Amino acid sequence: MSESTARSRIKIEEAKDKVIGAIAETMDLYGVTPAAANLYATMYFKEQMTLDEMRAELGMSKPSMSTSVRKLQEIEMVKKTFTRGSRKHTYAAEKNFFRSFMAFYCQMWDREVKMNMEAIEEAQEDFINVIKDSTSTPEIVADAKKYYDQLEESKVYYHWLEELVASIRSGKIFEFLPKEQQD
Amino acid sequence: MSESTARSRIKIEEAKDKVIGAIAETMDLYGVTPAAANLYATMYFKEQMTLDEMRAELGMSKPSMSTSVRKLQEIEMVKKTFTRGSRKHTYAAEKNFFRSFMAFYCQMWDREVKMNMEAIEEAQEDFINVIKDSTSTPEIVADAKKYYDQLEESKVYYHWLEELVASIRSGKIFEFLPKEQQD
DNA sequence: AAAAACGTTAAATAAATTTTTAATAAAGTT
DNA sequence: AACTTTATTAAAAATTTATTTAACGTTTTT
Numbered sequence: 001m002s003e004s005t006a007r008s009r010i011k012i013e014e015a016k017d018k019v020i021g022a023i024a025e026t027m028d029l030y031g032v033t034p035a036a037a038n039l040y041a042t043m044y045f046k047e048q049m050t051l052d053e054m055r056a057e058l059g060m061s062k063p064s065m066s067t068s069v070r071k072l073q074e075i076e077m078v079k080k081t082f083t084r085g086s087r088k089h090t091y092a093a094e095k096n097f098f099r100s101f102m103a104f105y106c107q108m109w110d111r112e113v114k115m116n117m118e119a120i121e122e123a124q125e126d127f128i129n130v131i132k133d134s135t136s137t138p139e140i141v142a143d144a145k146k147y148y149d150q151l152e153e154s155k156v157y158y159h160w161l162e163e164l165v166a167s168i169r170s171g172k173i174f175e176f177l178p179k180e181q182q183d
Numbered sequence: 184m185s186e187s188t189a190r191s192r193i194k195i196e197e198a199k200d201k202v203i204g205a206i207a208e209t210m211d212l213y214g215v216t217p218a219a220a221n222l223y224a225t226m227y228f229k230e231q232m233t234l235d236e237m238r239a240e241l242g243m244s245k246p247s248m249s250t251s252v253r254k255l256q257e258i259e260m261v262k263k264t265f266t267r268g269s270r271k272h273t274y275a276a277e278k279n280f281f282r283s284f285m286a287f288y289c290q291m292w293d294r295e296v297k298m299n300m301e302a303i304e305e306a307q308e309d310f311i312n313v314i315k316d317s318t319s320t321p322e323i324v325a326d327a328k329k330y331y332d333q334l335e336e337s338k339v340y341y342h343w344l345e346e347l348v349a350s351i352r353s354g355k356i357f358e359f360l361p362k363e364q365q366d
Numbered sequence: 367a368a369a370a371a372c373g374t375t376a377a378a379t380a381a382a383t384t385t386t387t388a389a390t391a392a393a394g395t396t
Numbered sequence: 397a398a399c400t401t402t403a404t405t406a407a408a409a410a411t412t413t414a415t416t417t418a419a420c421g422t423t424t425t426t
Contacts, residue, residue, distance in 0.1 A: 004318035012327055015309035019334065022302035026295045031212055033414060045330065051373075061416050066374065087372065087424070095333070097340035112209045119205035126198035135187035144195055147228065150278070151202065156362055157280035163360050176359040177346050179339055216384060234403070244386050249404065270394070270402065 016045050030104065032075070035060060036068040040077055043093035048081050050088040076103035098179065106165045113158045113165075120151045120158075127151075199228050213287065215258070218243060219251035223260055226276035231264050233271040259286035281362065289348045296341045296348075303334045303341075310334075 020041040027037035035058070042057055043049055049057070054065040069091055072078035077100050083090045094100050127148040131141050167173040203224040210220035218241070225240055226232055232240070237248040252274055255261035260283050266273045277283050310331040314324050350356040 002318070004316070005320055005323065008313050008316060008319050008323045008327075011309055011313050012323070012330070015306040015313075016330065018302045018306045018309075019299070022299045026298050029214060029291060029295070031214070035414075045333075062372090063374070063417085064415055067415090070374095089373075097337055098343070101340070101344075108212060112212075115209055116202070116205045119201045123198040123201045126194055126201075130191050130194050130198075133187070133191060135185070136191050137188055140188065140191045140195070144191075147195070147199065150228075154280055157284070159364055160281070160360065160362055161284075163364060167360060173359075176356075177343065177350060179343050181342055181346060218385075245402090246387085246404070247385055250385090253404095272403075 020045070030075075032071055033068065035064050036071050039065065039068045040072055040093055043078065043091070044095060046093070048083070048090045048092040050086075050090055052088065075107065076100070102168050106168055109161050109165050113161050117155070117158055120155065124148055124151055203228070213258075215254055216251065218247050219254050222248065222251045223255055223276055226261065226274070227278060229276070231266070231273045231275040233269075233273055235271065258290065259283070285351050289351055292344050292348050296344050300338070300341050303338065307331055307334055 020038070023041035023044060024034070024037040027040060028034060030037075032040075038058055039054060042054070051062055051065050051069070054060075054069070055062050058065070069078055072093075073080070073091075077094050078091050079094060081090045081092045094103075127144040130136055130144040131148070136144070164173075167176075203221070206224035206227060207217070207220040210223060211217060213220075215223075221241055222237060225237075234245055234248050234252070237243075237252070238245050241248070252261055255276075256263070256274075260277050261274050262277060264273045264275045277286075310327040313319055313327040314331070319327070347356075350359075
């Protein structure tokens with residue numbers, strides 16, 4: 001291999017590394033560990049990888065790769081791929097950011113709506129019981145009513161969030177906001 | 184205070200705590216510390232609070248409240264309020280989840296677009312240089328072109344994300360997805 | 367059937383983050 | 397101007413989280 005060929009290869013690696021660094025840095029805002037963030041960003045430029053290739057590439061332990069890959073599978077940013085004739089499992093990064101976006105945020109927002117709505121429904125029942133309780137003083141009733149109304153108001157947001165998730169899942173949002181802008 | 188009045192007060196507190204717990208639990212997915220998450224959820228049911236009230240309510244140190252409140256201000260989930268005649272600073276939680284949503288995600292997505300687009304532009308320049316380099320072998324040129332195209336494709340997503348942020352900031356998204364659903 | 371290869375789980379270590387105690391700075395009052 | 401009150405910064409301690417080493421179980425190969 002000639003001098004300049006080697007130099008070009010290095011240039012390519014350096015260019016990739018710039019992007020890998022940026023992706024990894026923004027990814028830990030997504031609640032994944034640094035190892036998982038680096039792994040995803042690295043896989044973004046590969047067809048597919050085995051655990052051993054990951055370990056070699058990132059210089060980390062195999063269990064670390066194993067847990068990172070599982071976490072990335074959970075948020076659907078990595079998929080298992082089938083490679084005939086190989087005993088080693090192979091994995092590929094989801095390279096379509098639209099799909100990653102959908103999977104990640106829909107999952108996150110679903111969880112948020114579910115958890116908070118459950119708590120809200122329970123709490124509202126409790127407030128109603130206090131309001132209906134004949135021994136409650138007017139002051140207590142007013143308080144309970146105030147909190148009940150505040151929660152009722154917040155449901156508007158959770159319903160909206162549910163609709164947002166639905167329109168992302170169905171793809172309807174892309175009618176409103178097309179992927180390719182024509183400006 | 185009568186027996187039943189006390190019981191009602193407890194019922195109200197327990198009901199609030201259910202919601203506080205749920206909000207705090209989903210909030211640490213938003214990259215805030217447990218202290219900040221608990222604090223916001225607690226403030227959600229209060230008009231406004233001073234640092235000393237926060238410390239008393241959560242049973243934590245004052246510097247912890249100070250840093251938590253600052254973090255919450257950064258993501259615009261808490262605002263400083265002016266209270267005449269009081270030397271103590273007072274703070275209020277943003278109770279409109281739509282506004283919290285907008286502030287948080289727009290900030291997050293802006294940062295992501297900015298960081299990654301900067302890296303992409305730089306890397307693409309590097310790839311172009313390798314492609315234009317007359318000493319590059321056909322194989323290297325093909326590689327550089329492949330990566331260049333992959334990055335070019337990803338820009339579609341970042342542009343879309345920018346548009347999403349813009350439509351949230353302008354409120355245009357609520358024309359597509361109304362806050363109050365009529366189903 | 368034994369040995370090797372591969373992936374995962376468990377326990378231990380290491381690293382990073384969060385929280386607190388103590389000290390400092392800033393603002394207000396007497 | 398000295399003394400309080402309040403908030404913030406700095407250093408230390410504690411907790412949590414991430415990572416590694418070691419052990420285990422499973423599958424495949426010889």
